[in-house]
Amino acid sequence: KPTYLSDYRPPAYRVTHTELTFDLDAKATRVKARLHMERHPQAKNGAALELDGERLTLISIAIDGQPLGEDEYSVDAERLIIESVPQTFLLDTEVEISPASNTALSGLYQSSGMFCTQCEAEGFRRITFYPDRPDVMATFSTTVIGSATTEPVLLANGNPVERGSLPEGRHFVTWDDPHPKPSYLFALVAGDLEKVEDRFTTASGREVTLQIWVEEENLGKTDHAMASLKRAMRWDEHAYGREYDLDLFMIVAVNDFNMGAMENKGLNIFNSAAVLTHPHTATDVAFQRVESIVAHEYFHNWSGNRVTCRDWFQLSLKEGFTVFRDQCFSADTNSAPVKRIEDVSFFRTAQFAEDAGPTAHPIRPDHYIEIGNFYTLTIYEKGAEVVRMLSNLVGPEAFRRGSDLYFERFDGQAVTIEDFVACMQEASGIDLSQFMLWYSQAGTPEIDAHGEYDYANGDYRLILRQRTPATPGQYDKQALHIPVRLGLVGTKSGRDLPLTLDGESLGSDTVIHLREEEQEFVFTDVSEAPVPSLLRGFSAPVKLRFPYGREDLAFLLANDSDGFNRWDAGQRLAMLALDDLIAAHRNGVEKVMDTRVVEAFRHLLNAEIDDRAVLAEMLTLPSEAYIAEQQPLVDVDAIHAARNFVKQRLATALRDDFLRLYKANDSDAPYAPDPDQIAARGLKNVALSYLMAIEDEDAIELARKQFAADHNMTDVRHALTLLTHSSRDDIAEPALKAFGEKWAHDPLVMDQWFAIQVTRPQPDVLDRVAFLMKHPAFSLKNPNKVRALIGTFAGQNRVNFHRLDGAGYRLLADVVIELNRLNPEIAARLITPLTRWARFDETRQDLMKAELERIRAEELSPNVFEVVEKALA
Ligand code: ARG
Ligand code: ZN
Numbered sequence: 109k110p111t112y113l114s115d116y117r118p119p120a121y122r123v124t125h126t127e128l129t130f131d132l133d134a135k136a137t138r139v140k141a142r143l144h145m146e147r148h149p150q151a152k153n154g155a156a157l158e159l160d161g162e163r164l165t166l167i168s169i170a171i172d173g174q175p176l177g178e179d180e181y182s183v184d185a186e187r188l189i190i191e192s193v194p195q196t197f198l199l200d201t202e203v204e205i206s207p208a209s210n211t212a213l214s215g216l217y218q219s220s221g222m223f224c225t226q227c228e229a230e231g232f233r234r235i236t237f238y239p240d241r242p243d244v245m246a247t248f249s250t251t252v253i254g255s256a257t258t259e260p261v262l263l264a265n266g267n268p269v270e271r272g273s274l275p276e277g278r279h280f281v282t283w284d285d286p287h288p289k290p291s292y293l294f295a296l297v298a299g300d301l302e303k304v305e306d307r308f309t310t311a312s313g314r315e316v317t318l319q320i321w322v323e324e325e326n327l328g329k330t331d332h333a334m335a336s337l338k339r340a341m342r343w344d345e346h347a348y349g350r351e352y353d354l355d356l357f358m359i360v361a362v363n364d365f366n367m368g369a370m371e372n373k374g375l376n377i378f379n380s381a382a383v384l385t386h387p388h389t390a391t392d393v394a395f396q397r398v399e400s401i402v403a404h405e406y407f408h409n410w411s412g413n414r415v416t417c418r419d420w421f422q423l424s425l426k427e428g429f430t431v432f433r434d435q436c437f438s439a440d441t442n443s444a445p446v447k448r449i450e451d452v453s454f455f456r457t458a459q460f461a462e463d464a465g466p467t468a469h470p471i472r473p474d475h476y477i478e479i480g481n482f483y484t485l486t487i488y489e490k491g492a493e494v495v496r497m498l499s500n501l502v503g504p505e506a507f508r509r510g511s512d513l514y515f516e517r518f519d520g521q522a523v524t525i526e527d528f529v530a531c532m533q534e535a536s537g538i539d540l541s542q543f544m545l546w547y548s549q550a551g552t553p554e555i556d557a558h559g560e561y562d563y564a565n566g567d568y569r570l571i572l573r574q575r576t577p578a579t580p581g582q583y584d585k586q587a588l589h590i591p592v593r594l595g596l597v598g599t600k601s602g603r604d605l606p607l608t609l610d611g612e613s614l615g616s617d618t619v620i621h622l623r624e625e626e627q628e629f630v631f632t633d634v635s636e637a638p639v640p641s642l643l644r645g646f647s648a649p650v651k652l653r654f655p656y657g658r659e660d661l662a663f664l665l666a667n668d669s670d671g672f673n674r675w676d677a678g679q680r681l682a683m684l685a686l687d688d689l690i691a692a693h694r695n696g697v698e699k700v701m702d703t704r705v706v707e708a709f710r711h712l713l714n715a716e717i718d719d720r721a722v723l724a725e726m727l728t729l730p731s732e733a734y735i736a737e738q739q740p741l742v743d744v745d746a747i748h749a750a751r752n753f754v755k756q757r758l759a760t761a762l763r764d765d766f767l768r769l770y771k772a773n774d775s776d777a778p779y780a781p782d783p784d785q786i787a788a789r790g791l792k793n794v795a796l797s798y799l800m801a802i803e804d805e806d807a808i809e810l811a812r813k814q815f816a817a818d819h820n821m822t823d824v825r826h827a828l829t830l831l832t833h834s835s836r837d838d839i840a841e842p843a844l845k846a847f848g849e850k851w852a853h854d855p856l857v858m859d860q861w862f863a864i865q866v867t868r869p870q871p872d873v874l875d876r877v878a879f880l881m882k883h884p885a886f887s888l889k890n891p892n893k894v895r896a897l898i899g900t901f902a903g904q905n906r907v908n909f910h911r912l913d914g915a916g917y918r919l920l921a922d923v924v925i926e927l928n929r930l931n932p933e934i935a936a937r938l939i940t941p942l943t944r945w946a947r948f949d950e951t952r953q954d955l956m957k958a959e960l961e962r963i964r965a966e967e968l969s970p971n972v973f974e975v976v977e978k979a980l981a
Pocket of ligand 2: 426430
């Protein structure tokens, strides 16, 4: 069943050109394929031709115009085999497929009446018989035939070259894509769509038409995506010297989509949630997410499409690199430190958990059962962290030379992670062989650091020890090459001290290279006792422990020159206080607030801070999920109680400061998703959260006013969330009702309405989830709805999902069992919270495992099977 990296063989036959004709019909679409094929020069004479194909009804098959007899080929559930073919030939097939019954949303399917495709990773084989692997690259010519009334718009990759009408109210358009591409980048869209159009002139003068295609009612929601696209196109020209390479670039918004978006050549298809925005329907977070996803998919045109992956084990080659590229773009466009803080706090919560659980895998896995399960935080986000380390290791100039070399050398090819790293090594002259371990070793490395200042001779001795815990299938780990960026902050001056190591002066901020299991670094001429600021900017995806005292952390929070580490010091300080409170809660003793945290917050609230966006982050306590990640054993109730206690104490002690902060950042300027406004709204809403933690009349009044003012979705959603989470139903219910009625017509806003309610801390929320699953706006067939209602409940409502009677687990397992038949990819993802059973007490462990067993007893899709097997192994 599993596929192994070590089994990779080049294809015996390749396709040089692919001609497709789709005669669209909801239940019976006919697909004709003419493949121009030739035997690979290295393949052995007479090798059989194997084509992938799933759920296809074969109508006809011919080679060089000669229909094949039944004994000349065989077809099973996964492939078609022709024993004997010429060296060069034309293969013609015709198949029938049913887009209307495709609930897995992989291949050709229907969404809100329109036809659309999702082929990555292995969806093309549900469209036609084909060598559906990324190392087979062909030019494509696609003719789409549809009804002139229900499918007036017919789109595919490349440029439209011919169109015309046909008998019986049908019409066609033919598209040519001159760039050779693997089948996973194929796309087709047909339906009743409207477009918004713009233009872009590339650096070298190519005129590109930009189109965003949406359902008519969404025409007013494309401005931000279009502006983001143009910014991304310009940025890629400057940052990487990459230009767009066709005359037309299209984005289509579809309502039913398994992921965020897809980089199909010239025809990106987006989950409508990842492209549509409007100040009244989308929050700041959504605006920023749209900007980054539009950029991500656009950047794939080079990192993914022009240079693609040899096989799916190399997925991080395109995803890690492209995430790194989109992160840098967003950092350049918005507040760079805040972007880093957001990315890292998400990473340390979710990716660390993945890397410590039963589904942990290296950035380049060595086997898989279902590749759809490997679109993970490890492949994407840890992959991006590794590219970031590379860029820091070799420096920006060599990194750019390396990426230029990569794009030039491998243009039009399907390559490997080694190929990419080799370019960086060549461009920099730095030996990256030890660094390669990052790609093959799973698990989060842990660094234990100790430091000592020698007053007598002014030395600071730093000892770093690394270890990577065992992960499934990998018991012995080798030492990694870990770049640690650091500074020594003088306790007297509050400044970064000059650093001298081995007689070399390194400025006041430098990167040291940890390569051994244990290494000592002695900084000389350190003129005052320092507090070390370690792993600045999160220079490596590791857990770093250092025995900081609370005074040290308060000191760094006030003085560190690295914005990221200032924030991190605050998080560490809060964690120390939270740990005490969690212990107090468990032991049933009275909780006492650490006054150092209160004073640190008071200081923040009254200091002159130039980056207000960073301030909003510093005033935000670690999330329950992050706190849980730090505990040896997760006690959801103690964590919830401890965090609420801190919030309430801070709110009580600093009420006037928060009120002042609220007022100072409240504005009725027309909405813009710009960094200044986003920072102001962030601060205002953080303040409101604290004020609502004590829920006095003034706070309730402020939240109600903000909700009723209906100024923009960021403010409305935040106020509604606080009102909904209130312990008073007379406050929660009317606001929810008003919002639900007002937005009943807008599916993306209804997703938010679902998500807000199911994060309520009140114990009756489980009934609410069950009730909302019957709401007319809910559908198990729509992934956004499933994520909003079920995913949010299981992933974010920790106290209620982990209820001691197991009802939360049962509900999730019921949904997984149903979705296993409808949409295996979404079903498999949904199981994640249950796979983390080992982190909880025995009662909960047993309950969670029992639900996993119940799922296992079903007839399972490969997706769900793989996850459940790992979880129970
Ligand atoms: N390549 C797409 C992106 O990162 C995601 C495709 C996901 N496909 C899937 N079957 N999960 O933008
Ligand atoms: Zn991607």
